[in-house]
Amino acid sequence: MKGFEMQGFERQGFELSENMLLEVIKALLADELKTLRPETAQDIFSEDWDQHTSIHPLPADAEQVSLQADSLEKLALATRVTDFFQLRESGLEDYLLRYKTLGQWVELVAEARKRGTQNLTFYTSGSTGQPKPCPQNWQSLVAEADYFRQIFTQRLQQPIQRILALSPCQHIYGFLFSALLPNLLQVPVIRGTRAFSLVQSRNLQAGDLVIGFPFIWKQISRSQQAFPAGVAGITSTGPCDPQVIQQLHQQGLNPLVEIYGSSETGGLGWREQTEQPFQLLPRWQAVEGRDDALLDLASHQQQPLNDQLQWQDARHFYPAGRLDQAVQVAGTNVFPARIAEQLRQLPEVQNVEVRLMSPEEGERLKAFVIPADPQQSESELRQQLQAWCQKNLKTAERPQAFTFGAQLPCNALGKASDWPLQTSNLTPTE
Template sequence: MTGQSASPTCWWEQPGVLHRVVCDLLNAELTTMRRRPLLHTLPWPNELHLIRDLGADSLELLSLATSLSELLHIHRSGIEDYLLARLEIQDWVSVAYTSLRQHSADITFSTSGSSGTPKRCEHSLASLQQEISELSVLFDGRRRVLSAVPAHHIYGFLFTVLLPQALSIKAEQIIDVRTSSPGALLSAMQPGDLVIGHPDYWQNLARLARALPDNVVGVTSGAPCPNAVAIDMRAAGLNKLVQIFGSSETAGIGWRDDETAPYTCFAYWQAQDDGAALARRMPDGATARFTLQDHLTWQDENHFRPAGRRDQVVQVGGINVFPARAAKVIAQHPAVQDVVVRLMRADEGNRLKAFVVPRAGYEDDLMLAETLAEWASAGLSAAERPATYTFGAALPRQSNGKPADWII
């Protein structure tokens, strides 16, 4: 679409959609930089001022402008400097809109960056629309979208920006439910709704779900969804819970609506190198190759099952987290001789846990746990911080010397 005038079919022309994408990005970036939630909850009014209302300093403003320019490729239109000259939300949305009228062919998403360095993943709009053409068949007939995910990440962009447009769902029927309690959301559901969430969100919803309206469909992605959650939601009346498998690098790879079944890959993917890579047939007919971060076991050429990560990442609340990074930060405390961090067992919860070998002189476990929790808060994001600390004279090992799990 470079150099072409905008048309009513452009995603950013839908009322309020570009505003939502911009605000979600700025909110996430400021929250990450400050390591705490902002006092101003979404949605933000047009007149919200980045300095007066959000207290952004010069370094934060520069980082925010860079992030928005990177997401929407504003730098390619040459008007990114206007972001630092006009500081109300409506000004930034206006700059983004003007830029998209000149260049909208590509968009760059970032991974969560829990390893310390977020990865930039550029996608052509045409390739995202290629996925939407398959998703729109899966979700035909939906009337509203209830979203519990941000719109500036690839999952949220696909399912709360592009998919509603393909399904002719008006912008006012895309409802942000991130600040709604599970009980309030259940009361607000209507027949024909499409609910976009992540496994932790669905897990909380399943605890309260009773007698849902007819014909409500759910979607989950970002982490494996426990089978029990899908079973409980169907028992409560959910028509189906569609699980999407993919990543920021690849976008969607496949889907399933039965937790016992393998995933069906989208038609444009093909396994390569014994499943270690995928080839994608792009909209222009070219072929792109992607190295996978996950082990996939292929049942046949169209169906696969995930078999664990290749890069030791785990997911907490739908966010990629590297336990080794959390352990590295905790190990820097002078009271710590050795430490290991790993994901809790399914019966323990869905957060990280830490096993610490203290140095001599630190015998008060309760006080040390509080001290390390405070230390972790200063250097780790909420998803990266261990929720529990266990102490011992040596790290847990199996009889063969390999690392072992521990019960909290």
């Protein structure tokens, strides 16, 4: 597998530093706490946490920062870390519940990895909305990160000097490029609001690599400021609007590499120009007679895909549509049909259709609702639906516009069709 071997690194001995383990654990715990505390999710600031941060509750006047996790929350947090790092293989997972600080959790995970528990498990949402575990081989992850190290070194004609992470590192894409890659390179990582501020103000320098996703790149493209020479970007988690990529190119961001992949597979392909097909990563091989699977050369097993692929030749392809009916909202897979089915269970709703907005309308979901009571005022029903969505759906799943009518939109052939967005019905974007 030429081009897939590590060059300049010892693959077998490579390991995440304790500082990077801390960053990954912080991201995992923040994500879990936001699920456990949806009403106060905006108050969770993992950027303030360090190795001294307490997991247990502390008095309000304590100087030490605390997650203030009660016994049930601590169990959920320990389970999240145990699952991600596959700690059950080491037999050390029970110690998480005994330890009190993030630094102690980091030391425990580091010890487990020294004992050989190295593979990781990422999670993605399935069609039922339940997290789906996606185990990944550690050596395959390291090899993929090094492959892209070589790609960006070639494109920038210099080594990467710094990484600005606009994607969280608990998901496979963010982990590969804002945890694993900088650890390989031994370069600093800037995360969160500080990274976004530096990118928006173009306070960047040659050798910077910016890790983003389509929604965030669209926000960045709206600025008229130019990027300094020698800065590169990556986008993944879903299709990026070609007009956004073109605008970023005009502002001087070149290369901007699109990566196609999933939590189940890791990276599958990459390209620099939107009109080009994706180039298959060296780990993968096309399967003769199948456009919905690839052969993993590392495990010698076929891997089912979420999309069908349209092959141009043995190493180049275009994605040709999802098989699971998911759409992307701000880098998250959501399932409009499942959301519509949930809304149909409400007594106020006779029928409903949920779709992704068009690129001109926005990046969120919209809903067309047939009220159960035609006499109910639209404003009252809209408020009821918004309140239900706020309580029962995740942020990316919540429709941001509700349109009402006596029948669902359809075309002249009677098939379901799109409908124009009533901008006055938009709810505030979160």
